[in-house]
Amino acid sequence: MKKICYLVMAVVLFACNPDKHSRFGNEDETGDKKTAANKKTANAKTASTAPIISERVAAGTVIRSGPNGDVIATLTDYIPVYCAPLKNGWFPVLVNIDITAAEYTKPLFRKGHKIKVNGVSAGVLEKDIRLPVATNGEKMWATLNGYTEKKNIRSGTIVETAVVNFLHQHKGHSEEDLTPFIHNFQLEEDKSAIKPYTLYFNYESGIDDPSPMYRIALVCQGKQLIGVVHSRPLELPGSSSRRLQRGFTIHFLNGIDKSLQEDFCTKFNKFIVSVD
Numbered sequence: 001m002k003k004i005c006y007l008v009m010a011v012v013l014f015a016c017n018p019d020k021h022s023r024f025g026n027e028d029e030t031g032d033k034k035t036a037a038n039k040k041t042a043n044a045k046t047a048s049t050a051p052i053i054s055e056r057v058a059a060g061t062v063i064r065s066g067p068n069g070d071v072i073a074t075l076t077d078y079i080p081v082y083c084a085p086l087k088n089g090w091f092p093v094l095v096n097i098d099i100t101a102a103e104y105t106k107p108l109f110r111k112g113h114k115i116k117v118n119g120v121s122a123g124v125l126e127k128d129i130r131l132p133v134a135t136n137g138e139k140m141w142a143t144l145n146g147y148t149e150k151k152n153i154r155s156g157t158i159v160e161t162a163v164v165n166f167l168h169q170h171k172g173h174s175e176e177d178l179t180p181f182i183h184n185f186q187l188e189e190d191k192s193a194i195k196p197y198t199l200y201f202n203y204e205s206g207i208d209d210p211s212p213m214y215r216i217a218l219v220c221q222g223k224q225l226i227g228v229v230h231s232r233p234l235e236l237p238g239s240s241s242r243r244l245q246r247g248f249t250i251h252f253l254n255g256i257d258k259s260l261q262e263d264f265c266t267k268f269n270k271f272i273v274s275v276d
Helices: 005-009 020-024 033-049 101-105 159-169 175-184 258-272
Strands: 061-064 071-075 080-083 090-098 114-117 120-125 133-135 140-149 188-190 198-203 214-221 224-230 239-243 249-253
Touching (some): 071 140, 090 114, 159 224, 175 198, 175 224, 214 258, 249 258
Antiparallel strands (some): 061 140, 071 120, 080 090, 224 249, 239 249
16 A cells, blocks of 8 residues: 555646647647647647646646745746645645756756756746756756645546546446546556456555655446545545545445445455555
8 A cells, every 4th residue: 555655646637748738738729720629639639638647737836835935946837747635725746847957966956947847848936946856867957846826737637536427427437448547547447456446546645754645546346436535635426425434535426336335345345444
């Protein structure tokens, strides 16, 4: 269950592509209407198939030292960030920025420094700041921590919002039906932790806890979705909820047999209290 935070943060969020718009799914509002419409269509298709993995920001997002604190950085549109749970309208956030070997040895960054994320221009630093750095042997990065307002995070890239919308829009709930969502959010598969159930899950951001546990888990039995386990607030219309150990909740889909619900809750609680 334990995850090493720096490995989580080292995940490559996008495949290489020299076209910024197709890579991040931004919409181009310049040029004639026909050209812009064609680009919007192409970008929408790319955005729907490119893995999301972590939250994305809106254009001009400001990262601050704390709620209403000093401005640290300004980010461009659709830059990937990791968000901890929302607190009073503010998301604690983390963004890993590209650095050079020289910056790795002397990680003091000056105001006006141009930020890149995975080789793409991502914004600018608004003050002098020293940042923690890391490497996985293949690349080096610095970690920028701060806070941003709720409005700056694109709601469709928040996994709790996305899963509710997906289940509302797709009436089929087989594992095959769930494949696009599982792919988009790069959910991991586990068939052994809580037999006979299969979990498709991700972990918490690691901002608040260097050994994060589940953030969300799709629970399948007999290749059919029976419920959604979550650690952050989530409301799933037409479902019934049960509280679980260690702050988790599960929303069971309508029609799930009570004995099956009891069996899963018992096994999940036994499992989750046994892990560190």
